Amino acid sequence: MNRVKCIISYDGSEFAGFQVQPNKRTVQGEIEKVLSRMHKGEFIRIHGSGRTDAGVHAKGQVFHFDTDLSLDEKQWIRALNAQLPEDISVLSAELVDSTFHARFSAQEKEYHYYVYTGTNRNPFLRKYSHHYPYGLDVEAMVKAQDYFLGTHDFTSFSSAKSEVEDRVRTISSFEIVEEHEQLIFKIRGNGFLYNMVRIIVGTVLEVGIGKRKPEDIPEIILAKERAKAGKTAPGQGLYLYKVYY
Numbered sequence: 001m002n003r004v005k006c007i008i009s010y011d012g013s014e015f016a017g018f019q020v021q022p023n024k025r026t027v028q029g030e031i032e033k034v035l036s037r038m039h040k041g042e043f044i045r046i047h048g049s050g051r052t053d054a055g056v057h058a059k060g061q062v063f064h065f066d067t068d069l070s071l072d073e074k075q076w077i078r079a080l081n082a083q084l085p086e087d088i089s090v091l092s093a094e095l096v097d098s099t100f101h102a103r104f105s106a107q108e109k110e111y112h113y114y115v116y117t118g119t120n121r122n123p124f125l126r127k128y129s130h131h132y133p134y135g136l137d138v139e140a141m142v143k144a145q146d147y148f149l150g151t152h153d154f155t156s157f158s159s160a161k162s163e164v165e166d167r168v169r170t171i172s173s174f175e176i177v178e179e180h181e182q183l184i185f186k187i188r189g190n191g192f193l194y195n196m197v198r199i200i201v202g203t204v205l206e207v208g209i210g211k212r213k214p215e216d217i218p219e220i221i222l223a224k225e226r227a228k229a230g231k232t233a234p235g236q237g238l239y240l241y242k243v244y245y
Contacts, residue, residue, distance in 0.1 A: 001066050001068055001098075002067050002068070003064055003066050003098050003100060004064060004066075004095060004096070005062065005063075005064045005094050005096045005100060005102065006076070006080070006090055006091075006092065007060055007061070007062055007090075007091045007092045008027075008058065008061050008089060008091060009057075009061070009088075009089050010027050010057065010061065010087055010089070011087040011127075012027075012052060012057040013057075013128075013236070015027055015054065015087075017051060017052060017053050017054045018050075018052045020032065027058075027088060030088060031046055031063070031080075031084065032044060032046055034084055035065060038069065044066075044067065046063045046064070047103060048061065048062070048063040048102055049062040049106050049240075049243045050103060050109065050240075052238075052240055053235050054235060055127075055235035055236045056240070057128070057238065058240040059240070059241050059242070060091075060240060061243070062102045062106075064100060064101065064102045073092070073094050073095065076090070077092065100245075102243075105245055106243050106244065106245060108172065108189060108190050108243075108244040109188070109189065109191070109192060109240065109243050110186065110187070110242045110243075111186075111187050111192065111240055112185065112187075112238075112239045112241045113130070113185040113201045113238050114128065114130065114182055114183075114237045114239070115130050115131075115132050115184075115205070115237060116129040116130065116131045116133075116181060116182055117133060117136060117183060118133060120133075121133075126236070127236050129236065129237045130201075130236065132205060135209070136183070136205070136208035136209065137207075137208050138176065138178060138208065140208060140210075141207050141208045142176055143214035144207040145176055145204060147214065147217035147218050147221070148200060148217065149174055153167050153168050153224055154167050154168070154169050154193055154196055154221070156221055156224055156225055156226060157200050157203070157221075157229050158194060158196055158199070158226065159193070159199070159226070159232070161194060164193060167193055167224075169191050169192065169193065170190045172189055173186070173187070173188045174187050174188075185197075185204070187200065195232050198232045198235065199229050199231075201233040201237070202229075202230040202232050202233040203220065203229045205230065205233065206230040206231075211230075212230070
């Protein structure tokens with residue numbers, strides 16, 4: 001039996017998320033459909049590094065699966081890409097040790113969130129960034145970002161739907177980059193709660209329009225109340241950029 005690790009990118013616009021769901025189009029569902037076809041009808045389960053929600057994209061999602069097929073790495077890439085829909089692309093495939101697990105072996109993840117700041121909406125970006133044309137104080141936002149660094153209980157930045165009890169996470173880097181009429185939030189950490197990145201972005205954007213001060217962030221973290229943080233930024237601006245092992 002061989003274990004194969006794949007890195008994929010996908011446009012999440014037409015998916016109900018990564019994780020398989022009954023009667024819905026998902027990234028996992030499309031990949032498992034192809035693998036089952038390749039294995040002559042045998043169901044092959046894939047294990048992802050984590051879930052992404054409806055509309056959320058990935059540039060570096062990782063999954064693994066076990067197979068009795070003997071294909072080399074280039075053959076796996078060609079075979080999968082030949083059968084997968086156009087909004088999923090296999091970037092790499094490699095044979096790994098049986099101890100590797102896409103989710104449990106991960107050390108850190110990096111997410112990027114794109115905000116389009118142009119005055120007029122851009123129809124070509126509507127599925128790939130969050131349009132926020134409100135005049136932002138980027139300097140204040142950069143001050144706010146630093147308060148998220150380190151190890152904290154991020155309950156205030158987790159969806160009320162989250163069922164995880166331990167909400168302590170470590171953010172190792174946080175950078176806001178300006179490119180033309182876009183801001184890119186680059187956040188890397190050892191794990192993220194449900195909607196955590198999107199709530200952080202929504203809160204920092206409120207700092208940018210003067211609704212909050214950078215110095216409010218530590219108080220929001222200490223409060224451990226979702227209602228204290230800002231709105232959840234929409235899914236289309238979010239990308240799972242890379243998983244570190």
